[in-house]
Amino acid sequence: MYKKRNVMQRAIGVDVGATKIASAIVTRDGVVQATRQTATRVEQGADMVIRRIADEINALMQQDGGEISGIGVGVPGLVNPEAGIVIDAANMRWQNIALREPLVALLDANLSVYVENDVRGAARGEFLFGAARGVNDFVLLTIGSGLGTAAMVNGQIIHGAYFFASEAGHFVIDPQGRACTCGLRGCAETVVSGRGLIANAREFLQRNYPSVLAPDALTTTAILDAARANDSAALAALEKMGECLGIVMASASAWLNPARIIIGGGLGNAAFDLLYAPARESYSQRVLRGSQANVEILRSQVESSAVGAAALAFR
Ligand SMILES: [Zn+2]
Incomplete structure (x- = not known):
């Protein structure tokens, strides 16, 4: 047949x-x-x-x-x-x-x-029609109002024993950090997300970084626009987010050794150019030498x- x-x-x-x-x-x-x-x-x-x-x-x-x-x-x-x-x-x-x-x-x-x-x-x-075509091991990090994560290992999307696998948004990166919506403290999502970016910007405004941003009317769009005009507080807020994103990427690499790390989500796509350098640098400082050489960090290609x-x- x-x-x-x-x-x-x-x-x-x-x-x-x-x-x-x-x-x-x-x-x-x-x-x-x-x-x-x-x-x-x-x-x-x-x-x-x-x-x-x-x-x-x-x-x-x-x-x-x-x-x-x-x-x-x-x-x-x-x-x-x-x-x-x-x-x-x-x-x-x-x-x-x-x-x-x-x-x-x-x-x-x-x-x-x-x-x-x-x-x-x-x-x-992403695996079928986007940035993960051709690889069987990759991680997707979607930055929107929160931080969503998914991982493929050996060609299979992983779920874990009770479907909680790859919930890296609630991986604690700072035990003394901000309270998270999930009830824990210092989750990656408290820094790497729309809410996190706004909290970062507020933090740098309180520390008197020069800025055009109005502390009581902060939006992610306003922060990205200001950063592209070289605003100090906005750039520092994105740098902090990128650094934390690099830590999440490094932990993903330590566990799963992905060939590609894909950044998606509304904010992740919109801010990719601003996040890439600080995230890459933070990532490079925190992964085993040799394990990062061939890892590609890409913007998501499936927008809907x-x-x-x-x-x-x-x-
Ligand atoms: Zn959390």
Whole structure:
């Protein structure tokens, strides 16, 4: 028997966030053919949100009319992908929510649905169509409002015993550091994130670094703009973030020896040029000599999280 490869294999990716549900039809090459977006309305409860996810998928299939090979759904939280269950997603106020089975039942077509943590979905996206093409060992660090991390080892995205693997955002880098939203103190995320960058800038303003930034109206965009105009406080805030990012990268290297370290997320992409030098320097100072020579530090290439989710459905 010949095994015929479908040259136009396509999947639907759905990125479920606390504010919006973004979905897209994506080809095996990562080309986006159609997109939709709607409000999540978390306050209406999980059943209604799952119904809305199904409605979006059904609408995409209907408006497109072509063949779809599977559905990938990314959720911001702790996910058991084998069971299709969201164990905990704080922003969604979800705990132990069965997602895959009710979703399958609500779809107009009989399709496989893959549910996964959103950052792990994004990592699969980088592996199939982005900055991790061609390597089986890499780490993805997504910097947004928080710090999300995912790792692939020997061609497999790692989950660990209870799905908590590669939660490096809550790796403690400073025992005396800032309080984190998770309840711990000094997590990497308290410095490497949107919130962290703003806290860094506030710190340097309090230390009277010259700056055009207004302490009571700090935003990440204002800090990046100021840094590009050589503002001392903004540059120091980014340097501190880059240094801490380098520590996270060094710990990832010590454990996993990735060939590539990919920086993504809204802020990670926007600030990549400003973070690269301090992160690389901090990283170089903290990894075993010889282990860093061939490690590439790259900007993420999959910008839409729905595209990453679609990658979950390509097996
Ligand atoms: Zn934390």
